[in-house]
Amino acid sequence: MHSELFSIGPINLHVYGLCMALGFLAAWRVLVYLCKRTNQNFDHVAMLLTWVMIAAIIGARAVYVVQHWTTEFAQNPFAIIRLDQGGLVYYGGLIGALIPYVGYTLYFRKNFFELGDISAAVLPLGQAFGRLGCFMHGCCWGKCSDSWLGVSFPRGSPVWWEHLNKGLIRESAQQSLAVIPTQLIESAATLALFVVLFRLYPKHYQRRGLIAGLYLVGYAVLRFCIEYLRADPRGAVGPFSVSQVISFAIFAGGIGCIAFSFRYAKRKSVN
Numbered sequence: 001m002h003s004e005l006f007s008i009g010p011i012n013l014h015v016y017g018l019c020m021a022l023g024f025l026a027a028w029r030v031l032v033y034l035c036k037r038t039n040q041n042f043d044h045v046a047m048l049l050t051w052v053m054i055a056a057i058i059g060a061r062a063v064y065v066v067q068h069w070t071t072e073f074a075q076n077p078f079a080i081i082r083l084d085q086g087g088l089v090y091y092g093g094l095i096g097a098l099i100p101y102v103g104y105t106l107y108f109r110k111n112f113f114e115l116g117d118i119s120a121a122v123l124p125l126g127q128a129f130g131r132l133g134c135f136m137h138g139c140c141w142g143k144c145s146d147s148w149l150g151v152s153f154p155r156g157s158p159v160w161w162e163h164l165n166k167g168l169i170r171e172s173a174q175q176s177l178a179v180i181p182t183q184l185i186e187s188a189a190t191l192a193l194f195v196v197l198f199r200l201y202p203k204h205y206q207r208r209g210l211i212a213g214l215y216l217v218g219y220a221v222l223r224f225c226i227e228y229l230r231a232d233p234r235g236a237v238g239p240f241s242v243s244q245v246i247s248f249a250i251f252a253g254g255i256g257c258i259a260f261s262f263r264y265a266k267r268k269s270v271n
Contacts, residue, residue: 016133023129024053027122030198034118038205048115051100059096060088067235090127090223091246113208113257120215121201124194127219128187135183142180143231144168150178162232182229189222210261216254220247 031049035042065073065080067089073079105112134140138157144150152175153159160176163169168177196218197211204210224247227240235242 015136019129019133019136023126023133026129027126030122030125031118034121034198034201034205037202038118040118044110045115045118048101048104049119051104052097052119055100056093056097057088059099060090060093062096063089063092068233071233088130089243090130091243091250094250111208113212113260117205117208117211118201120212121197122194123215124190124197124219128191128194131183131187131190135181135187138176139232140183140186140230141176141232142182142185142229144177145180146178147180149180151181152176152178159232179231180229182226185229186222186226189226190219193218193222207261209257213254213257213259213261216250216257218254220251220254223247224251 028049031045032042034040035045061080101116102112104110105115131140138153138159141153141159141162154176155174157176159179160169160173163176164171164173193215197215200214201211224244227244227247230241237245
């Protein structure tokens with residue numbers, strides 16, 4: 001795996017940035033398909049998601065910068081804008097995306113889940129592409145492993161530098177120690193989550209909150225579990241990582257959405 005795809009003069013195309021772009025395009029195409037299949041107005045969805053995407057990237061980058069300011073950005077603040085080299089925290093992006101989303105629903109007086117459900121149905125597809133980018137870049141790695149799952153990353157990758165700084169490898173080493181490819185595990189898991197939600201959405205899109213709730217619960221569970229396999233630097237709250245603590249809140253929010261969907265369906269049937 002190699003972080004840089006090719007270079008043209010001063011312009012470098014990194015695989016991470018390419019995977020982000022492909023993930024967005026793939027999710028966008030599926031979104032168009034679902035809108036047509038359920039006879040929904042795509043223009044409203046497109047306008048909202050454009051702002052949501054921008055806010056999500058800013059939020060994801062902001063949280064990453066705060067977590068790694070001393071080690072990565074204090075001496076080189078310009079690196080903050082180098083999104084093509086990786087460095088996004090998904091939960092930061094989720095929180096950032098909620099700001100324009102909530103503002104949009106309040107201003108246009110839309111049902112909160114009307115666009116939230118369809119967004120949740122395609123979001124895991126974009127995440128699957130994003131984690132492939134993480135794998136190619138060498139970030140978000142797992143614990144060292146001697147099993148058949150173990151993958152070594154090349155010299156100069158983030159995991160290689162981490163192992164060098166910890167004294168696990170010598171500076172002459174051409175690759176890192178073998179680690180669990182947590183990026184691929186999460187990519188496969190989010191892809192499976194996408195398939196489930198993609199199949200459920202056309203049948204249950206009128207049950208407001210169900211698809212969004214299933215996404216939140218599903219991702220919270222898989223992220224909580226994958227955190228036990230990761231070994232890249234991360235904050236901690238007691239025995240849990242910061243992402244695991246956030247997963248508790250995301251899981252609770254998902255349960256709330258599902259409960260709302262049942263109440264919504266019951267109230268609609270009575271009316």
